[in-house]
Amino acid sequence: MAARNSDTTTMPRTTRPTMDDVARIAKVSKPTVSRVLSGSPLVSAETRERVLAVAREQGYALNRHAQKLRRERANAIAVVLDFGSHRQGAIGDPFIFELLAGISEALSVRDLDLLLSPSGLDTVEGFVDLHRSRGADGFIVLGQGARDALLRKVARKDIPMVVWGAVSDASGYCAVGSDNFLGGRLAGERFLSFGRRRWLFVGNRQHEEIRLRFEGLQAAARTGQNIEIEVLSIESMAFSAVHDQAHAYLKACTERPDAVFTFSDTAAMAVIGAFNAEGHLTPRDYSLIGYNDIPPAAHFTPSITTIAQQTGVAGALLVEKLMQTLDGGRPRSAMLPTRLVARQT
Template identity: 55%
Template sequence: MAIKRAKTMEDIARLANVSKPTVSRALRNSPLVTEETRRHVLDVATKHGYVINRNAQKLRESRANTIAVVLDFSSHRENRISDPFIFNLLAGVSEALGQRDQDLLLCSPAHSSVESLGSITTSRGADGIIFLGEGGRRDDLIALAERAVPFVVWGAVEKTLPYCAVGSDNFQGGFLAAKHLLDQGRSRFLFIGDTHHAEINLRRQGFIKALSEEMGARAANLVVSDMSLDDFSYGASHRAATEMVKGPRPVPDAIFAASDTAAMAVISAFRAAGLSVPEDVSVVGYNDIPASEHFHPPLTSVRQDVHVAGALLVEKLMLAIEGRSPQSTMLETRLIVRASS
C-alpha cells in the first residue's frame, strides 16, 4: 500500500491558485492578505489535511525577514553611481525579495569594513547580505566568508572563491564582442575599462583571446590598445575619449567598452570630433541597459539578464540563511547587435 505524501505549502498554493508567499501570509494571519483570501487558503489547507510545520514556522519567525543589499559605491567617485545597470539589477533583486515576502535594507557606504558588514546580521538588522558588485573589496569578502555570515555576491564567478557568486560569463561576453568587430573588418581595436575589477578584466581577456585567435587564422596586423578608467561615469569616459581623438595616435576603428555608459560617452565624443558611428568606428558596449536600444545610433551590447540574476541571488541567499552551501552560478551572455557596429 502506497504511503500518502503529506501536502506541502507549494501544493496548497497550487490548489488554491495563489502564490506560495500568499499561502504563508494567510496561515500567519498577515494583514497583507484579504480576509476572503485568508479564508479561501485555510479552507483549501483544511480540506487537504495540510499540517503546519511548527519548528519551521518558529525558525522563520525568529528571522528579521529583511535582506541587506550593499551597492558597489567604492567604484564611483564621491559615492555617486551613474551606471543604470546597477539599479536595473537592484530592481531584479527587489522583485525577487518581494515574491518571498522579504524586506530590503539598502546599506550606506559606511558599511565598508568586515566588522561593520558582519554586524548587519549579528545585530539582527538583516538575515543576510547581497552584494551588488565586488568592487575592490574581494579580500574583505573572503574574510567575511570565514565568519559564516550568510551572503552572496553579484560579480566574477571563479572556482577558487570561498563564497557564492552569481555573474555573467564575462569572458565569453568579451569574446563575442571581438568576434563581431572582426566580422566588420576592423583592425585597430580599443578596450575601455578598469581591469582592476575582476569582471572587467575577464571581459578584456575574452576580447584579447578572440583577437589572438584571429591573428593566428589570418595573420592580420591587428592593433590593440587600452583606455583605463578609474571612474565609471559618463563624464570621465567622455573626457578620456575627447583627449584620445586629439592625440597623435591613430583613432581606433573598433571599440569595446566594459559598460554601455562608457560606450555612449565615447560615441558622443567621437561625433563631436566629426567621426561617424559605425562608418568610421564600430562600438560595442556591455550590460544592454534599457537606454541602449534608444540611443543614437542604437547600441550593440552584451546582454546580462538582470531578472534571472536577481532571482538567483535571492534564492541562493535563502539557502545560505538556512545553513546550506549554495554553489556559484555563471549566466549566459548574448550579443545584441544594433546600428552602432
C-alpha cells in the same frame, strides 16, 4: 452544528499536509499562512481564524523548530551597490536598476523587505555586525568592483551572500553573472571580421568582471595579425567621468583607434559623445561594442552593438540562490548565456 464550508477539502489520511495545502484550502498565500502560524499582528482576525481552522481540520502539525528560526530572522535582505566605482557615489547606470527591479520583485513575492546599500559595508566587520544584529538575513552584492578580496573574507565568515559579478570556482562565494571572457572574445572576433587593427579597451581592469572581458579581447586579438590594444583605464564609472577621459584621450593620441570595446553601454554612449566632438565617428571611423544591452542601447543614435546578458532572469536567480543559502544549502554559481547583439556601431 454549522455546516462545513464546501470549499474546504480534507486531505487523505495517508498524506501529510503541508503549508502549501493549508494556503490552497484557506485561499490565502503561503506567506499569509506563515504569518498566522508565527502570531504576526499583520493578519486580520478573520483571516487568522480561517487559516487556523483549516490547519486544525487538516491536521497540519506546525514545525516548532522552523517557526523559531523564522521568528529569529529579520525578513530583510540587504542589497549592496558598488558606490566606490562611481564619482561621489552617484550610480546612474540603467543596468543596475534593471537588476534592482528583478530583485525587488522576487523579494516581494517572498514577503521580504529590501534594505538598500546600508552604510558601513566596506569592511568584513560591517557585514558581520549587520547580520548578527539581525539587521539583514543575507546580502546580495551587485558588482564585485575592486572588492573581490573583501567578499572572499566575508564568505569565510559564513555570512549568507550572493554576488552579481564574475563567476569563479576560487572565489568561495556563490556568484551569478555572464561569461565575461566570452563577451570580450566575441567583441574581438567582430573587430577582426571588420579588419580593425587598432583597438581601444575602456575600463578598469582592477574589477574582476572587466579584467575577464579584457582577457577575452586579448585572446581574440592573438588569432589576428598586427593587432594593437590600448587601454583607457577610467577613474570612475560615472557617465561624465568616462566622457571627459575619453575626450582627453582622443585629443592627445597620435593614432586614433579604429575599434572600441567599453565596459558598459553607458560608457559606450559617453565615448561616442566625446569622440563625436573631435570628428571621430562610429561606424565610419571605428567600430564600437558596449556591454549589458540596456534598453537605450537599441534606440541610441547610432544604435549600439553590445554584449547581452539575461538581465531579466538575473534578479530572480540571485534571490533564489540566497534563499537556498538561508535554508542551509550550498548553491552553485551560475553563468548566464552571453551573446553579441549586432547593431549600427
